[in-house]
Amino acid sequence: MLVKNYSNVARIYSHLMRSIDYKMWATYILKLSRIIKKKNISVLELACGSGEVAGYLRKKFIDYTLCDLSLQMLLSFDHQFANKINCDITALPFKQKFDFVFSTFDSVNYLLTKAAFIKMLNSVESCLEQNGIFTFDVSLVENSLRNLKHLNRKGEFRGIKYQQISSFNRVKQIHQNKFVITCEDGSAVTENHRQRVFSFEDYFDMISKTKFYVYGCYEAFSFSNASPKCERAQFVLKKRN
Ligand SMILES: C[S@@+](CC[C@H](N)C(=O)[O-])C[C@H]1O[C@@H](n2cnc3c(N)ncnc32)[C@H](O)[C@@H]1O
Incomplete structure (x- = not known):
């Protein structure tokens, strides 16, 4: 049976991500937040x-x-x-404006069309303070090509068996992760996660169609300029005046 994304993967997510250094990731986000020269910033995590990153950042950000x-x-x-808040990042329901909005771990790659991606940018723009910052990372082609083999795996966690089948269609720019999950009672469900791997240039093009400009685009976890050959790029956006 095909079920909604992350309805069942939620039960094994911490296990799937066990090798990810979220403390390092959170530290990087904290450094990016300091681009805003203001104390006690309000923060929205998309x-x-x-909540792996939030576990590290919750004491750093009071209004989170x-x-x-x-x-x-x-x-x-x-x-x-x-x-x-349970909501879609392309239709954020917030009246409050935030100083700092961020997203981690290629979550925005779940937006499959340029229209959806631009809708998300506009939605964030409407709840970001004029001098605020929006930062997110994107997984690029190189990441899909280099890491595909690690993403084809099987395992068991707390009585739940899973199989992850990962494939990348370079022409369609789609990275697919199919998860077959067999629950404790033997019932099996499937989640089909599809992510769009836009080209590096596409992101600049989509951003140029909004009220944002690219303040910085770094190779993830650093402050060195990103290139199309990076596995992961970190965009830092500001609002145009
Ligand atoms: C790869 S996980 C990353 C989760 C977390 N940021 C992390 O670093 O571990 C992708 C997350 O994006 C969420 N997601 C995908 N599409 C979304 C959308 N349109 N609106 C809000 N969340 C979305 C999924 O539910 C999932 O929790």
Whole structure:
């Protein structure tokens, strides 16, 4: 049975991501937030997943709101967050304006069309302060090509068996991860995760169609300029005046 993305993967997500250094990732996000020369900034994390980054940042940001499309992902952690909102990043429901909006781990690659990506940028723009910053990372072609073999795997976590089948269609720019999950009672469900791997240049083109400009575009986890050959690029956007 085909089910909604992250409805069941939520149960094994921490296991799938066990080799990811979220502390380092959170430290990088914190450094990016310091581009805003202001104390006590208000923060919105898009597509926060199971709150792995938030676990490290919650004490750094007092006014911190998290959101994700998957209710199961939001329910999979506590961290005593008052502000966990179940919503789509292309239609953010916030009236409040934030100083700093960010997203991690190629969440924005889930937006499959240019129209959806631009809709997300416009949605963020409408809830970002004039001098605020929006930063997100994108997974590029090189990441799909180099890491495909690690993403074809099988395992078991807390009585749940899973198989991940990963493929990349370079022509269609689609990276697909199919998860077959067999629950404790033997029932099996499938989630079909499709992510769009736009070219490096496409991102600049899409951003130019909005009220944002690219303040910086770095090779992820650094402050060196990114290139089309990077596996992951970190965009830092500001609003045009
Ligand atoms: C690869 S996970 C990353 C989660 C988290 N940011 C992390 O670093 O572990 C992608 C997340 O994006 C969320 N997501 C995908 N499309 C979304 C959308 N349109 N609106 C909000 N969240 C979305 C998924 O539910 C999932 O939690």
